[in-house]
Amino acid sequence: MSLALLLHSPRRLRFNPTEGFALALVVPALAMEAMFVFAPLVVGFWFSLHDVRYFNVGRFVGWDNYLAVLNSQLVVNSMIVTATFAALSLVITFSIGLSLALYLERDSRSAVLMRTIVLVPYVVSMLVGSLLLKWLLSQDSGVTQALLLPFGVSDFSILSDPKSAMGALVFNAIWRDSAFAMILLLAGLKSIPRELHLAARVDGASAWYRFKRLTLPMLKLPILITLIRLLMHFANSLTYPLILTAGGPMATTETTTLRIFRLGFSDYMLGRANALTFLTFILNVVLLIALVRVFQKNGKL
Amino acid sequence: MHYRREIVLRKLLSFCVNVFIAVVALAPIVWGLSTSLKPTQKILSLPPEIIPSEITFVHYRTLIAQNMLTYVGNSMIVSLVTVMLCLTIGTVAAYSLSRFEFKGRSLVLLIIIAVMSIPIASLIVPSYTLMASIGLTDKLVGLIVLYTAYQLPIVIWIMYAYIGTIPREIDNAAMIDGYSRLASLRKVVLPLCGPGLIASGLFVLTFAWNDFVVAAVMITSDSVKTLPVAIYSFLGYFGREWGPLLASSMVSIIPVIAIFILFQRYFLSGMTGGSVKG
Secondary structure, three states: OOHHHHHHOHHHHHOOHHHHHHHHHHHHHHHHHHHHHHHHHHHHHHHHOEEEEOOEEEEEOOOHHHHHHHOOHHHHHHHHHHHHHHHHHHHHHHHHHHHHHHHOOOOOHHHHHHHHHHHHHHHOOHHHHHHHHHHHHOOOOOHHHHHHHHHOOOOOOHHHOHHHHHHHHHHHHHHHHHHHHHHHHHHHHHOOOHHHHHHHHHOOOOHHHHHHHHHHHHOHHHHHHHHHHHHHHHHOOOHHHHHHHOOOOOOOOOOHHHHHHHHHHOOOOHHHHHHHHHHHHHHHHHHHHHHHHHHHHOOOO | OHHHHHHHHHHHHHHHHHHHHHHHHHHHHHHHHHHHOOOHHHHOOOOOOOOOOOOOOHHHHHHHHOOHHHHHHHHHHHHHHHHHHHHHHHHHHHHHHHHOOOOOHHHHHHHHHHHHOOOHHHHHHHHHHHHHHOOOOOOHHHHHHHHHHHHHHHHHHHHHHHHHOOOHHHHHHHHHOOOOHHHHHHHHHHHHOHHHHHHHHHHHHHHHHHOOHHHHHHOOOHHHOOHHHHHHHHHHHOOOOHHHHHHHHHHHHHHHHHHHHHOHHHHHHHHOOOOOOO
16 A cells, blocks of 8 residues: 555544554453443343343333332341341451451561461352351351350350341351451551651650551551452352351341342342342442542541 | 560460461361261261361262262363463453553553452342353353453453563563564563462462352253352252261362462462562
8 A cells, every 4th residue: 555545544544553453452351341241231231121030021111120129028128137247247357357467467477377377268268168157156066055055055056046147147257358358458558668657656656646647547548448348248248148047047147149149040030130139239339439438538548 | 574574475465366366267167177077977976076086088988979070170170261261361451451552441441440349249140141041051161251251350450560560671672673562472571470470360260269159150050060069059968967068168178278378479469459579
């Protein structure tokens, strides 16, 4: 192609060959996301607006599925369960994670070993973790009986009493995810220059004062990120309740995600399951925005 | 003297705290392992034995009769293929994002962050809906493509951060020496990416090996069950027969714990989403 011809076709000139090459390299990744993350969301939304029996997409029903799930006693119950579980787990897991991070911050040999140990529950699968706790807390294992006997309780099943079942579920979350919070916070702690702490010490600041006035403000962004990731994880927990308590007793530990799972794969009501998925999704976004707002109110990030 | 005593006391206190933390973290796993090695009649005996007085592999043998090898094989296939796909597609995308300015680059980065923050549990029903309509449920391929789509963003993110630490001058020098763009990526940049590739590869590997939620929804036939789905169906099948149930759990977690201990540094960088120190 002659140079003159090229000059006369502005559209062709604007095309930069490196740009095309650069795009070609990201296209496979984008195609995967489009096909298996975004397309499902579109199809799911389509289903949520229709009367779906098994896989037969029936007539368009608008927001009926959404209204139906919002009017369902089980769904409302599952939302309360999720809120309780997520709030308790978030506060306790975060506190323990922060304590562990501060306690194991120094790179001494024992601290490094302890970090490895606390991370083991996090790296094993959630399924097996919950299964192991189920075994430990079941009446069959005899461990709980041995532990409860000194308190004069001999025949008590932790997983079949509503309050203690919720406690067990929260314990499952703490047991697995505290180390995750620790790692995220530890990365933040490490990025605080040592000189600042040394300077504060020279000025006579106590350990508590240094924590409050130096560590916490410097850790603001890592704390926010940790809270967001924990909250999203707890607000969408499926494996813990499914395996540990199976949602029981009497749906007292049935989280919203477990309700969705059952709507979809036990009742085969894919329209409603998708509707509840999108409702939860919106709720997640609202929660996130609220969390970020709280942080913004307390000074700049 | 006084000062010395304080140090000893402090050390003793921190030792006790350490032991307490370690017991809470590891007790369920050790207890599960110990139970899986006990003969059936001893499992329910009271008071429970922490260290079994008699060790047996009978529960592990029961598992082999229950097709365990197929499930482990399926899990290995799915995990390895997912890792390879994620690393290939992810690395070229990360290379492009880190080396070129192009239209839509920030949009691509935004999409990556958006997908990373979608909880997988909220994707399962829509995913099942789509996969069922295109006939990809109950197939290992279906799992592989879903896992790849879910894990690609984190791989791109880690590799993007990692390639950013490799000076551009290196690929420029390679191109002056006559390599094409692609060849300089393959022969010059890629060999320098080792730690980033290991970190993201391990992250994807443990995800695919451990995943239960997605597989539980997509898979129904016995011949394509992955290990976690098999464990879940054992939970229904064996009921309160804890021996085989816990033995299958150990088969699932022991490889992961071993890999974690060997490659801990890389694991941590995967968890914090990048920033690998080579």
